[in-house]
Amino acid sequence: MLFIQEFIKDYPSYLELPVQWGDMDAMQHVNNVSYLRYMESGRIRFFSDFLQLAALPEGIGPILAEINCRYKFPVTYPDTVVVASRVKPESVDEFSIQLQQLVISTRHERIAAEGVARVVFYDYAQKKKAPIPEAIRARLLKS
Incomplete structure (x- = not known):
C-alpha cells in the first residue's frame, strides 16, 4: 500500500474495492463497465x-452529466483496486464540477484507468440544473 x-x-x-470474479468478461479481464x-x-465516497x-x-x-475513462492496464481477479478522487479546481463553475479519478491495481501497483467525471448540481423537483450553494462550492475548492 505504500x-x-x-x-x-x-x-x-479514496477507497479500496475488491475485484469480484463476476467483474471479468469473456476476455478474462475486468470488463470496461466495471471500471x-x-x-x-x-x-x-468523495461526496460522503x-x-x-x-x-x-x-x-x-449531484448528478452525473458526463464521464470519460482511459483504460491503461487490464485488471484481473483476484485483485483489489483503489479508487482515488479529487476536484479539478479550475473546473468548478456555477453549476458543476469535474472530478479526476484513478483506478489503481494494488496487486500490480499500477494505474489501471484514469477518469474525469463532470457532475452537475441538479434540482430533481424542477428537472433542471441548480447553482452550487456557496458553502458547498467553498468546501469543493478546499478538497
Missing part, C-alpha cells in the same frame, strides 16, 4: 467525505 500512497497523495478521497462502477463508488449533502436545499443534489 507504493499506492504515492499515486494518491494528491487525491483527498465505471468503481469510479461511481469513488464519487459516492467532502459534502454535507443533508445541508443542500431539499431536492438539490
